[in-house]
Amino acid sequence: MTGTEPILSLSRVSKRFARVHALEAVSFDVLPGEIHALVGENGAGKSTLIKILGGNLGADEGTITLKGRDFAPRDPSQARAAGIAVIYQELTVIPYLSVAENIFLGALPANAIGIVDRQRLHRDARELLDHLGMDIDPAKPAGELAIGLQQMIEIAKSLAARADLLIMDEPTSSLSHREGERLWEVVAELRNSGKTVIFVSHKLDEVFAIANRVTVLRDGRKIATQLLADITPDQLVTMMVGHELHYEKAVHAAAPGPDILAVEGLERRGRFSGISFSVRAGEIVGFAGLVGAGRTEVMRAIFGADPADAGRVTVEGKELALGNPRRAIRAGIAYLPENRKEQALFLRMSLLENLALPASQTLSLGILDQAAESRRAADFVKRLRIVAASIGEEVIQLSGGNQQKVVLARWLAMQPKVLIADEPTRGIDVGAKAEIHDLLRSLARQGMAIIVVSSELPEILSLSNRILVMRGGRIVANLATEQASEEIVGGLAVGLSSPEPANVGH
Numbered sequence: 001m002t003g004t005e006p007i008l009s010l011s012r013v014s015k016r017f018a019r020v021h022a023l024e025a026v027s028f029d030v031l032p033g034e035i036h037a038l039v040g041e042n043g044a045g046k047s048t049l050i051k052i053l054g055g056n057l058g059a060d061e062g063t064i065t066l067k068g069r070d071f072a073p074r075d076p077s078q079a080r081a082a083g084i085a086v087i088y089q090e091l092t093v094i095p096y097l098s099v100a101e102n103i104f105l106g107a108l109p110a111n112a113i114g115i116v117d118r119q120r121l122h123r124d125a126r127e128l129l130d131h132l133g134m135d136i137d138p139a140k141p142a143g144e145l146a147i148g149l150q151q152m153i154e155i156a157k158s159l160a161a162r163a164d165l166l167i168m169d170e171p172t173s174s175l176s177h178r179e180g181e182r183l184w185e186v187v188a189e190l191r192n193s194g195k196t197v198i199f200v201s202h203k204l205d206e207v208f209a210i211a212n213r214v215t216v217l218r219d220g221r222k223i224a225t226q227l228l229a230d231i232t233p234d235q236l237v238t239m240m241v242g243h244e245l246h247y248e249k250a251v252h253a254a255a256p257g258p259d260i261l262a263v264e265g266l267e268r269r270g271r272f273s274g275i276s277f278s279v280r281a282g283e284i285v286g287f288a289g290l291v292g293a294g295r296t297e298v299m300r301a302i303f304g305a306d307p308a309d310a311g312r313v314t315v316e317g318k319e320l321a322l323g324n325p326r327r328a329i330r331a332g333i334a335y336l337p338e339n340r341k342e343q344a345l346f347l348r349m350s351l352l353e354n355l356a357l358p359a360s361q362t363l364s365l366g367i368l369d370q371a372a373e374s375r376r377a378a379d380f381v382k383r384l385r386i387v388a389a390s391i392g393e394e395v396i397q398l399s400g401g402n403q404q405k406v407v408l409a410r411w412l413a414m415q416p417k418v419l420i421a422d423e424p425t426r427g428i429d430v431g432a433k434a435e436i437h438d439l440l441r442s443l444a445r446q447g448m449a450i451i452v453v454s455s456e457l458p459e460i461l462s463l464s465n466r467i468l469v470m471r472g473g474r475i476v477a478n479l480a481t482e483q484a485s486e487e488i489v490g491g492l493a494v495g496l497s498s499p500e501p502a503n504v505g506h
Contacts, residue, residue, distance in 0.1 A: 005068065007032040007165060007196050008053075013062035015048050022048040024220045025062070030165075035187060035197045037207040037228075040217035040240055041431050043387075043399045046200050047089075049217070050169055053198075054086035055079035067164070085163035089170040089200075089427055093150045095143020100125035102142045103156045128156045133182045146292055147338065151175060155183060159190075166190065168199040172206065173427045175455065178290055178493070184210045202430060203456065204233050216240055241431045257281025259317075260449035261333075261418045263302060266311030271297045272473035275311065279418065279449040284440065286464030286481075287453045289493045294473040295453045296338055299420050303335040304328045315417060332417030336407055336424055338453070345403060347396035351388050352377045354395050354406050355413065380409035385435065401425075401432025408439065419443065422453040437463060457486045469493055 006029035015023040023045045030036045038046050051057040053064070055073035064071045066082055073079040079086070093102055100121045101108065109120045125138035134152050136145070142153055151171070158166055168187075172180035187197055187210060201207055207214060208228055216223040216239045223239050259278045266275040272294035279285045287295045300306040302313055304325040313320045315331040328335075345354060355377045377391045384405045388398055395406060404424065411419065421440065425433040440463060444450050454460050460467055467484050469477040469492040477492045 004031070006030055006065075007067055008071075008198075009065045010049075011063045013049070013052065013059050013064060015045075015052065015057065015060050021220045023052075023059075026217070026220075026222045027062075028215045028222055028225045030196060030198060031213075032196050033191055033194055034212040035191055035199070035210055037211035037214040038198055038200045038217065039202075039204075039207060039214055039236065040223075041399075041401075043219075044217040044240075045220040046217055047169065048220075050086060050088070050167055050200065053079065053084060053167060054088075055084075080161060080163070083164035084167065085158040085161040085165070086167045087154050087158050087169060087171055089173060091147070091150050091154060093142045093145075093153055095141065097142060098139050099129075099136055099142050099145070099153055100138035102153050103128060103138075103160050105157070107160070124160075125156070128159055131159070132156060132186060133179075146296075149291065152179065152183075155186075159186070163195075165196045165198070168197065170200055170202065170427050172201070172203065175291060178490070180206070180455075202425075202428060202433065204236060204430065205458065207236070208233060218242060237430055257283070257447060260315065261302075261451075262314045262317075263298075264312050264314075266298065266301060266313065267309050268297060268301055268307065269309050272301075272470075274474055277468055277475065277478070279451060281447045281449055282444050283465050284444050284450045284452060284463050286460040286467045287451060287470060288457065288460050288467055288489050289470035291455065293470040293493065295470050296422055297473075298470075299335065299422055299451065299453060300337075302328070303333055303420060305335070305337075329414065332414075334411035334414060334416035334419045336404075336411070336419070336421045338423040338426065345395050345407065348394055350392045351381070351386070351395055351398070351406060352391040355380060355391075355410050376413065380413070384409050384439065399432070401428040401436070404428060404432070404436060408436070412443075416448065418449045418451070420451045420453075423455065424452060425454075425456075425459065433459075457489055460489065461486065471495060 008030040011027050012025040013023055013027070014021070014025055026045070026049065038049070040046050048057065052059050055076040055078050058072065071082060073082065094105070097105070103125050104121060109117045109124065111117050122138040129136050129138065132152055132155065134149070136149060142150060145153070152175070155171060172183060175183065184206070190197060211228055213225060213227055214236065215225045216236070218240060257280050260281050262278040264276050267273040275298050277285070289295050297306065301308040301322070304323050304327065307323045313322060315333065318331065320331050321327050352374060356373050374391060380386070381388065381391060386402050386405045386409070388402065395403060398406070424440070425436055428436065440450060440452065452460065452463050461481060461484060464481050467479045467481060467489060468475050469479070469489055471493055479489070
């Protein structure tokens with residue numbers, strides 16, 4: 001095979017689920033040694049295509065060739081044996097195994113009598129982790145790591161497989177800006193060593209920064225395969241969604257409202273300390289920082305999902321008893337966790353059943369008022385433009401953006417005073433992201449106090465009125481959005497600059 005012959009070719013590949021065409025006659029090539037981006041909205045067919053290449057699904061029609069030979073893996077082990085490694089967006093880390101055991105699962109080094117060579121296992125894992133710039137103990141149980149670090153374990157696992165073709169589905173969705181940059185440095189090194197990479201990303205800055213070519217899918221069909229040098233980001237978005245998107249800047253109220261949420265001296269030993277800030281009515285406050293800086297831990301403590309050792313939280317001047325989510329909800333605090341599928345949704349229950357909690361309407365004997373619940377669910381489906389076959393459809397069948405809208409709708413039914421949104425658009429396509437951004441801005445205009453935690457600096461900068469930067473479990477800066485930039489916020493997050501102490505209340 002010469003350098004100009006494709007390492008992977010797809011010819012009219014199709015896949016149907018019942019009456020739905022997930023993929024329809026998709027054809028494109030991937031060249032050896034290139035970084036090839038695969039983009040499209042949720043439901044465009046990207047995940048289906050990856051599962052076919054990874055051996056989790058079989059194509060109904062069409063042909064695939066890998067390194068010049070017919071390729072139709074019946075299971076993931078055949079795909080791996082052929083030289084393909086896949087990093088799926090949904091993590092497959094086994095929590096009770098060590099980091100090293102997860103990385104080399106299925107290929108644990110053994111001595112002459114078949115016993116696992118622990119010393120070699122940890123040494124090899126340490127080398128891979130160092131290569132990724134991760135200071136993680138290889139012997140530590142993987143389940144004790146934050147979700148962003150678990151994502152890095154998935155990446156290390158694929159590197160350990162020494163595949164010719166590495167496929168990555170949203171590899172930086174849980175990573176901080178700095179960790180993402182390190183990942184792409186590793187990807188560039190892999191390309192320079194002759195490896196080929198296909199990656200899916202909703203972050204178009206990543207696509208233009210790292211990829212050579214891009215293939216666009218929409219509604220299961222291939223729209224185009226283009227050199228990135230030949231198109232602009234706006235043109236790529238238009239190809240993805242079928243129309244132009246118009247972006248709105250952060251909300252800046254002429255007269256900010258009173259403090260709704262106030263946090264004073266919040267601390268959890270070993271996680272964060274000295275956390276003090278407030279959020280006004282109609283204000284969006286962004287929390288920036290690296291994965292592990294303590295942002296999510298602070299939000300969980302405010303909501304009562306995790307305990308706090310010291311400090312106080314007030315909502316409209318009334319002190320909130322810490323460590324009790326039920327009381328936080330009654331006080332008017334809503335919380336969108338970073339991992340919606342595990343922490344916010346009942347995936348095998350219907351859209352209607354998910355929306356019925358926690359504000360269910362009941363009749364006189366405590367019986368659920370099904371008619372009222374159906375009307376409310378239908379109203380939220382319309383208001384938030386949730387795309388679903390019906391309110392009886394299982395939530396697991398919805399796209400990531402629509403799942404996130406379901407979580408938002410459930411909380412909006414409670415009419416909260418404070419909304420905490422942790423990574424609100426992680427793993428969501430550009431169209432759904434724009435809709436959720438518009439919704440958050442609309443809620444702020446209606447007087448809600450909103451906190452947004454995000455590892456995407458452009459999102460923080462476009463949404464927030466103020467930006468609080470966390471590092472090492474402490475708030476290190478309070479910036480007006482007009483005074484902030486990606487370079488300034490990123491530098492503060494990694495400790496490259498130290499501003500004068502700021503009043504983090506406002």
